Amino acid sequence: xxxxxxxxxxxxxxxxxxxxxxxxxxxxxxxxxxxxxxxxxxxxxxxxxxxxxxxxxxxxxxxxxxxxxxxxxxxxxxxxxxxxxxxxxxxxxxxxxxxxxxxxxxxxxxxxxxxxxxxxxxxxxxxxxxxxxxxxxxxxxxxxxxxxxxxxxxxxxxxxxxxxxxxxxxxxxxxxxxxxxxxxxxxxxxxxxxxxxxxxxxxxxxxxxxxxxxxxxxxxxxxxxxxxxxxxxxxxxx
Amino acid sequence: xxxxxxxxxxxxxxxxxxxxxxxxxxxxxxxxxxxxxxxxxxxxxxxxxxxxxxxxxxxxxxxxxxxxxxxxxxxxxxxxxxxxxxxxxxxxxxxxxxxx
Numbered sequence: 001x002x003x004x005x006x007x008x009x010x011x012x013x014x015x016x017x018x019x020x021x022x023x024x025x026x027x028x029x030x031x032x033x034x035x036x037x038x039x040x041x042x043x044x045x046x047x048x049x050x051x052x053x054x055x056x057x058x059x060x061x062x063x064x065x066x067x068x069x070x071x072x073x074x075x076x077x078x079x080x081x082x083x084x085x086x087x088x089x090x091x092x093x094x095x096x097x098x099x100x101x102x103x104x105x106x107x108x109x110x111x112x113x114x115x116x117x118x119x120x121x122x123x124x125x126x127x128x129x130x131x132x133x134x135x136x137x138x139x140x141x142x143x144x145x146x147x148x149x150x151x152x153x154x155x156x157x158x159x160x161x162x163x164x165x166x167x168x169x170x171x172x173x174x175x176x177x178x179x180x181x182x183x184x185x186x187x188x189x190x191x192x193x194x195x196x197x198x199x200x201x202x203x204x205x206x207x208x209x210x211x212x213x214x215x216x217x218x219x220x221x222x223x224x225x226x227x228x229x230x231x232x233x234x235x236x237x238x
Numbered sequence: 239x240x241x242x243x244x245x246x247x248x249x250x251x252x253x254x255x256x257x258x259x260x261x262x263x264x265x266x267x268x269x270x271x272x273x274x275x276x277x278x279x280x281x282x283x284x285x286x287x288x289x290x291x292x293x294x295x296x297x298x299x300x301x302x303x304x305x306x307x308x309x310x311x312x313x314x315x316x317x318x319x320x321x322x323x324x325x326x327x328x329x330x331x332x333x334x335x336x337x338x
Contacts, residue, residue, distance in 0.1 A: 025319040046243050053251035062289065063250060072242040078249035084289070085254045087282035092261030093268055111258040117318075168330030171301070175308040175325030177290045179318040182309065184283040197284040198291035205292035217288025218281060225280030230273050 008134035015121075015138025022117050023142055025176075026057075027150040032172040033060060034154020035161050041069035044155055051151040055144060056115065058180075059084040061173050066211055076210065083215050091119040098126060098133055113140025115147075116180055192228050197221020300332035 030051075037047050042064075050060060059081040066077045092111045099107040110133065118139045125131035161167070181194075201217025208216075269275045294305045308325035315321070 022318070025317075025322065028319060028322050042243075043239060045239055046247065049239075049244075050247045050250065053247060054254050056254050058286065058289065059250070059254065063246075069240070069243075072246050074242060074246045074249060077246050078253055081250045082253040082257065084285055085257050087285060088254070088257050089261035089264075090268070090278055090282070092258050093265035096262055096265035099262075108259045108262060111262050112255060114258045114261075165333075168304075168326040168328075168333065171304055171326050171329040172322050174290045174293055174301075174305065175322045176318065177286045178305065178308045178325065179312045179321035181283050181286045182312045183316075183318075184286075190283065193280050193284055194287055197287040198295075201288035201291045202295045205296070213292055214285065214288050217291065218285035221284030221287060222277055222280035225284065226273055226277035229276040 008132070011132045011134035012138035015135040016142045019121055019139045019142050022121065023146040026117065026143060026146045029057065029172050029176045030147050030150025031154040031157070032169050033057065033064070034151040035158040035169065036064055037151065038155050038158030040064045040067040042067065042155070044152070047151055047155040048148060051148045054081070055112070055147060056081070056085050056088070057147065058177065062211065062214060080211050080214060083218060088114055094123060095119070095136070098122070098131060098136065102133060110136065113137070113144065115143055118143050120183070189229060190225070193221045193225025196224035300329050300336055303332050304329035
């Protein structure tokens with residue numbers, strides 16, 4: 001006598017339920033991104049395709065900065081997006097234990113759903129000894145629908161909201177990333193690399209045309225952090 | 239849709255999925271200690287800071303004030319939505335008052 005495998009639905013629904021408050025935040029900056037996308041010259045179809053296929057908010061904001069219809073710097077956009085999203089390499093790596101026994105193809109397809117917020121909630125469940133592929137799917141599907149839906153609504157509303165700066169909406173992007181960065185705070189060891197990243201980015205933005213400040217600040221700040229950590233552990237060992 | 243838009247979106251989608259899938263594939267082979275591990279750990283926050291620092295610095299008093307309000311809102315609430323709300327509200331009010 002064999003028992004049926006447990007249904008994945010309770011875990012899927014648990015994921016969507018726990019993610020609901022975070023989905024509200026995503027919808028807020030998704031709306032803003034949609035409005036800004038319209039101003040950058042993206043069509044409704046382009047908004048849906050980019051949000052649905054790229055599905056990575058931070059990098060989509062960077063892409064808007066580089067979006068010059070008629071003469072798109074495709075290579076620059078793709079490289080900038082890649083560098084901004086490099087952090088996801090570490091995120092999907094830490095999710096691997098969840099996929100023991102899952103066929104590789106299906107596991108890789110699931111990696112499409114990895115985002116900052118989705119990863120944070122799933123990894124928190126895993127650390128409590130819970131979490132499952134179905135839970136991760138529940139979170140991810142709700143997050144994807146929220147992102148694509150809210151960016152589409154923002155793009156459609158964009159015709160009504162002429163200038164987001166009038167309502168301070170241009171600041172939503174900055175406020176969102178302030179919150180995401182502060183959520184990554186691990187202790188005083190972060191002070192030096194964070195200041196270095198900001199300083200290098202500001203100086204690069206002042207003296208180098210284009211969006212290279214994302215690259216120089218991101219790589220420079222993280223290198224400074226690694227060097228500082230390395231020297232501390234060397235001093236500790238001595 | 240113009241061809242260059244389609245190509246840019248396709249390129250963005252491919253590189254982003256390659257990173258997501260790549261992390262899964264090389265899990266276990268990433269160093270867990272040492273210089274490279276420390277460097278990788280510092281990348282996410284450094285990239286996000288580099289993204290916004292010039293926009294804040296090159297703004298004016300309303301943007302500086304709103305950034306401070308957003309930091310405070312996050313420290314007090316630990317909530318992304320509250321941080322966005324307070325930051326946007328602060329920049330809106332400050333621009334009205336300071337006439338920027």
